[in-house]
Amino acid sequence: MTESTSRDGQNRPTYCIGVDLGGTKMLAGAVDQAGRVTHIERELTKPEDGAQAVIERLAGLVGRVRGQLEPDAHIEAIAVGVPGGVDSLNGIVDKAPNLGWEHVPLASLLQPLVGAPVVLDNDVRVAVMGEHGYGVGRGAKAMVGIWVGTGIGGGIVIDGRLWQGTRGVAGEIGHSIIDPNGPRCPCGNRGCIEALASRTSIERDVRKEIKKGTKSRILSRMKEKGRVQLASSVVAWALRKEDRAFIKVFRRAQKNLGLFTANLVNALDPEVIVFGGGIAERLGEQFVGPIRDEARKHFLSKRDIERIRIVPTSLGEAAPVAGAALLARLRLGLVTEDEIRSAPRPDATETAQETAVEVGESVALAALAMS
Ligand SMILES: [Zn+2]
Numbered sequence: 001m002t003e004s005t006s007r008d009g010q011n012r013p014t015y016c017i018g019v020d021l022g023g024t025k026m027l028a029g030a031v032d033q034a035g036r037v038t039h040i041e042r043e044l045t046k047p048e049d050g051a052q053a054v055i056e057r058l059a060g061l062v063g064r065v066r067g068q069l070e071p072d073a074h075i076e077a078i079a080v081g082v083p084g085g086v087d088s089l090n091g092i093v094d095k096a097p098n099l100g101w102e103h104v105p106l107a108s109l110l111q112p113l114v115g116a117p118v119v120l121d122n123d124v125r126v127a128v129m130g131e132h133g134y135g136v137g138r139g140a141k142a143m144v145g146i147w148v149g150t151g152i153g154g155g156i157v158i159d160g161r162l163w164q165g166t167r168g169v170a171g172e173i174g175h176s177i178i179d180p181n182g183p184r185c186p187c188g189n190r191g192c193i194e195a196l197a198s199r200t201s202i203e204r205d206v207r208k209e210i211k212k213g214t215k216s217r218i219l220s221r222m223k224e225k226g227r228v229q230l231a232s233s234v235v236a237w238a239l240r241k242e243d244r245a246f247i248k249v250f251r252r253a254q255k256n257l258g259l260f261t262a263n264l265v266n267a268l269d270p271e272v273i274v275f276g277g278g279i280a281e282r283l284g285e286q287f288v289g290p291i292r293d294e295a296r297k298h299f300l301s302k303r304d305i306e307r308i309r310i311v312p313t314s315l316g317e318a319a320p321v322a323g324a325a326l327l328a329r330l331r332l333g334l335v336t337e338d339e340i341r342s343a344p345r346p347d348a349t350e351t352a353q354e355t356a357v358e359v360g361e362s363v364a365l366a367a368l369a370m371s
Helices: 051-067 105-114 123-134 193-197 197-209 218-224 232-240 244-268 279-281 284-299 317-332 337-343 348-356 359-370
Strands: 013-020 025-031 036-046 074-083 085-086 092-098 101-104 118-122 142-148 152-158 272-276 308-310
Touching: 013 051, 013 317, 025 051, 025 317, 036 051, 036 317, 051 074, 051 105, 074 123, 074 317, 085 284, 092 105, 092 279, 105 118, 118 123, 118 244, 118 317, 123 142, 123 152, 123 317, 142 244, 142 279, 152 193, 193 197, 193 244, 197 218, 197 232, 197 244, 218 232, 232 244, 232 279, 244 272, 244 284, 272 279, 272 284, 279 284, 279 308, 284 308, 284 348, 317 337
Parallel strands: 013 074, 074 118, 142 272, 272 308
Antiparallel strands: 013 025, 025 036, 085 092, 092 101, 142 152
């Protein structure tokens, strides 16, 4: 199954290598033609070393993945998800604040180091593509991905295709304004969902709550664990310990995400809304359940509400890796959009299983169901 006939007619195992290039760490894996992600390798990004050093480290990481594959493996492409704005047609990173990059021609710099075509796109968009091609959104005609991290990013799939918009800038759902009197968002507006419910916003509000005198042990826990930011592991700990300040802020964030989700459902009536990012990966249903409950209260049409699946990511950290590979295959004409659109939908029991099992297994599950 992992083997296939490459374009030159030799029967060699064929992969794309997908990379999730983050501001803190990078993660790469081999993606076979069924979308299964294997041989995951990680590396620190260290953007302070400059773009050239990061690109060389990235090439080294790709080399490590490749070194574990069959000696005769054929690499179709290196596909990179980048945290920022990209000119994907020309392989240029326009602006990636987390990397400190502006106008970096990543594809042309990386290609000679890895000896394969390089395709890139925005990290959240590729993650949404991953869920659409190989995860919980398989076969969905309309789907929205909401990635909650330091910011909130997203992607919209319409008619089985990532919706680009009239000017190519669609999917900035994190800047939907939920409360015009709310806190200032990095984009300049007030009360965007990102300013209300991103991990950064949750942390800001927890600190405020503690200043007001609400009991909490979360800051000392962060110190103990050597975390300068509110990591997903700390979020899980605070929920387990029923940390007062944290629970108060977290429930409010979930409520706002519920309102936001209802807006999306009322506007688009999608089959699937998938939540990704560190917190969704870590907490799964514990994160998404209350969001779904709140959203349903505000659905305009109450008919068949079960048909709108509001679910956590099934691919977890592998979503951007798988999605980047899928995107590369689309770009290089190795798969067609029709093939993706006609993929069988995961059934309800499988989706429930997917959210319960470990990431690696779920990737295999999704791939098995697709074959
Ligand atoms: Zn905003």
